[in-house]
Amino acid sequence: MEARKKILNKIQLVFQEVLKNKRLKLNYASSQETVKNWDSVASVAIIVGVEKAFNIKFNVSELANLKNVGEIIDKIIKKKKL
Amino acid sequence: MTEFLEEKYQLNKKTNSIKTKKKSFTKNKVKIAILGGSTTNLIKNSLSEYLKINNIEGDFFESDYNQFYFESINPSQKLKKFNPQIIYIHSTTCNIEEFPPIGCGNREVEKLIDQLINKYQSAWNNLTKKFNCTIIQNNFEYLPFASLGNLESSKVYGKINFLNKINLKFFEESNKRKNLIINDINLLSAKFGIDNWYDDSFYFNYKYTISHRAIPLLTHGLVKTIMSIIGKAKKCLIVDFDNTLWGGIVGEVGSDNIKIGNGSPVGEIFLRFQKYILDLTKKGIILAGCTKNDYKNAVSGLKNKSCILKENDFSIIKANWKNKVENINEISKKLNIGLDSMVFIDDSKFEREFVKKQLPDVEVPNIGEDPEKYIFYLDRAKYFENINLSKEDLIRSSYYKTNIKRENEKVKYSNYNNYLSSLKMETNLKKFEKKNINRITQLINKTNQFNLTSKRLRIEEVIKISKKQNFFTVSGNLKDKFGDNGLVTVLIGEKKNETLNIIIWLMSCRVFSRNLEFAMFDHLIKLCKKNKIYTIIGNYIKSEKNFIVKDFYKSLNFKKINDKKNSTKWEFKIKNKYIKKNKIIKIKNGS
Numbered sequence: 009m010e011a012r013k014k015i016l017n018k019i020q021l022v023f024q025e026v027l028k029n030k031r032l033k034l035n036y037a038s039s040q041e042t043v044k045n046w047d048s049v050a051s052v053a054i055i056v057g058v059e060k061a062f063n064i065k066f067n068v069s070e071l072a073n074l075k076n077v078g079e080i081i082d083k084i085i086k087k088k089k090l
Numbered sequence: 091m092t093e094f095l096e097e098k099y100q101l102n103k104k105t106n107s108i109k110t111k112k113k114s115f116t117k118n119k120v121k122i123a124i125l126g127g128s129t130t131n132l133i134k135n136s137l138s139e140y141l142k143i144n145n146i147e148g149d150f151f152e153s154d155y156n157q158f159y160f161e162s163i164n165p166s167q168k169l170k171k172f173n174p175q176i177i178y179i180h181s182t183t184c185n186i187e188e189f190p191p192i193g194c195g196n197r198e199v200e201k202l203i204d205q206l207i208n209k210y211q212s213a214w215n216n217l218t219k220k221f222n223c224t225i226i227q228n229n230f231e232y233l234p235f236a237s238l239g240n241l242e243s244s245k246v247y248g249k250i251n252f253l254n255k256i257n258l259k260f261f262e263e264s265n266k267r268k269n270l271i272i273n274d275i276n277l278l279s280a281k282f283g284i285d286n287w288y289d290d291s292f293y294f295n296y297k298y299t300i301s302h303r304a305i306p307l308l309t310h311g312l313v314k315t316i317m318s319i320i321g322k323a324k325k326c327l328i329v330d331f332d333n334t335l336w337g338g339i340v341g342e343v344g345s346d347n348i349k350i351g352n353g354s355p356v357g358e359i360f361l362r363f364q365k366y367i368l369d370l371t372k373k374g375i376i377l378a379g380c381t382k383n384d385y386k387n388a389v390s391g392l393k394n395k396s397c398i399l400k401e402n403d404f405s406i407i408k409a410n411w412k413n414k415v416e417n418i419n420e421i422s423k424k425l426n427i428g429l430d431s432m433v434f435i436d437d438s439k440f441e442r443e444f445v446k447k448q449l450p451d452v453e454v455p456n457i458g459e460d461p462e463k464y465i466f467y468l469d470r471a472k473y474f475e476n477i478n479l480s481k482e483d484l485i486r487s488s489y490y491k492t493n494i495k496r497e498n499e500k501v502k503y504s505n506y507n508n509y510l511s512s513l514k515m516e517t518n519l520k521k522f523e524k525k526n527i528n529r530i531t532q533l534i535n536k537t538n539q540f541n542l543t544s545k546r547l548r549i550e551e552v553i554k555i556s557k558k559q560n561f562f563t564v565s566g567n568l569k570d571k572f573g574d575n576g577l578v579t580v581l582i583g584e585k586k587n588e589t590l591n592i593i594i595w596l597m598s599c600r601v602f603s604r605n606l607e608f609a610m611f612d613h614l615i616k617l618c619k620k621n622k623i624y625t626i627i628g629n630y631i632k633s634e635k636n637f638i639v640k641d642f643y644k645s646l647n648f649k650k651i652n653d654k655k656n657s658t659k660w661e662f663k664i665k666n667k668y669i670k671k672n673k674i675i676k677i678k679n680g681s
Contacts, residue, residue, distance in 0.1 A: 048296075049131050051296075052129070052131065052132060052292070052296050052298075053131075053132065053135075056132065056302045059302075065289075065291065066291050067290075067291055068290050068291050068294045068295065070291070071291045071292075071295045072294075072295055
């Protein structure tokens with residue numbers, strides 16, 4: 009659980025930078041529907057930021073199936089074997 | 091690969107947290123339209139950041155996804171309104187609609203090539219007609235997989251064979267067209283590694299035809315090309331000697347024992363580096379030496395028979411015990427080249443930091459500690475990117491060298507006019523000619539000091555003006571007993587009734603104080619009289635660097651008619667009797 013929380017915080021920083029909103033707070037259920045300005049253009053920049061922050065690379069189907077922040081975190085945990 | 095990029099461009103650094111160096115010149119603005127064959131948003135963002143680092147403000151238009159061809163043939167209102175100065179066509183191999191079918195014959199392949207070239211030709215033609223601007227066009231990168239193996243290259247229907255032929259045609263087109271620059275992504279992707287250049291996740295999900303990891307490399311190159319287009323490429327390379335050009339300290343080990351040349355690994359590394367620098371001088375980069383040593387000692391290193399760089403290749407060598415900042419300032423003054431046009435390389439971190447701090451305008455790459463890597467840091471930074479090489483570029487170094495000879499001659503004459511007479515100068519002042527348009531455009535965009543208005547023009551604009559009846563155009567060279575300085579002065583005036591308005595008047599810093607400006611003015615008066623013009627209007631527009639011509643019109647007896655904070659307006663009435671100002675330079679068949 010601790011790991012998930014840590015990852016969430018790190019992801020939050022990426023979102024804040026990309027969406028230019030220092031006060032943005034994320035939770036596991038945050039998705040394009042609930043987060044303001046998270047559109048398809050922002051998505052690309054967010055994924056670039058996440059890949060850099062965790063030094064990972066999502067494969068095609070992983071990227072195609074990311075619905076919300078919780079799923080991004082699951083993928084990171086799986087990839088980093090945390 | 092990206093390890094050799096200038097630090098500020100490196101991927102893993104957050105670019106927005108990098109403080110841009112405070113530079114003295116004012117911000118340049120440039121309007122760029124990106125016409126993409128794929129998604130381009132990240133490219134635009136990266137380009138914008140890097141332009142900012144180089145003190146250039148980019149204003150962008152982005153075509154809709156994969157609309158590059160449509161926008162070219164049928165520009166949208168938005169693009170028309172934007173009116174770009176530079177168009178970047180980011181098409182890639184993914185945009186090739188049809189590869190030759192396996193097993194097909196030569197004729198079918200040629201047909202496909204023609205089809206594709208025609209498509210791009212019509213895009214370039216139309217954009218040139220509509221916007222009259224510079225076009226940067228990607229060529230095509232290789233593919234990461236090859237079903238035919240080696241046959242992809244050797245057979246006429248092979249995909250690599252096909253791409254090679256198209257790329258060759260693109261290069262030919264760019265040599266034919268003055269406003270088309272090919273951005274060699276084929277080379278770039280090879281350097282980066284073609285397997286890593288593609289990122290399937292980003293291609294299949296977001297339609298990026300280049301990995302975000304490779305984008306900094308792409309945009310860094312683009313920025314340097316753009317800087318070259320707007321006349322911001324570097325002109326002069328200043329090098330330290332000991333442990334930069336050869337291994338060891340010549341003052342201690344003697345010229346026979348420095349490490350240079352074939353026979354030892356380290357000597358060969360320095361030899362390779364010297365060859366690279368020599369090539370730079372051949373394409374017109376001015377080379378200067380700056381080393382802490384006695385002059386005689388320092389030069390003795392260059393006399394080592396394995397050194398490829400000779401004393402003669404340097405326009406100036408500062409070898410003394412003064413600090414390098416002082417010496418670089420002096421080099422800048424002697425050569426009349428601005429500090430912001432200089433790159434300084436030195437193996438000593440101390441010297442680099444010192445120069446960096448004291449002279450923020452000078453580029454000081456961190457070339458590291460391994461001599462074998464110097465060449466990569468210098469090369470990858472692309473300081474000296476050319477979009478073209480004119481005849482002037484190829485022989486530029488010799489101008490600077492003969493200038494130093496002239497300086498020495500000057501000492502012999504007590505009276506400056508006597509000295510000037512001894513030079514036996516000649517000039518040929520004439521209308522802009524087609525064969526000189528490249529050089530004229532280069533001067534218009536690069537000249538900073540003797541430049542009354544600092545107005546910049548793109549090559550298409552210069553060509554247009556040269557064809558118009560209501561414009562006077564004059565360009566001139568200056569020849570003397572030491573050699574020809576080439577085309578060094580340019581004037582453009584606009585005729586309205588009986589008045590001539592001088593829009594551009596400039597002169598290369600190579601020929602300051604030689605009376606060429608007076609010869610030009612005499613010539614202008616002659617032209618005006620012939621065309622029944624009796625008033626000349628001149629403007630001085632202040633820039634960071636042109637203070638030396640602040641009172642230029644006054645010195646020609648113009649009357650000041652308007653005085654604003656950053657500009658002055660001057661008027662000259664032509665009377666019947668005009669006494670020529672130039673008595674020293676011989677005028678040859680001016681027209």
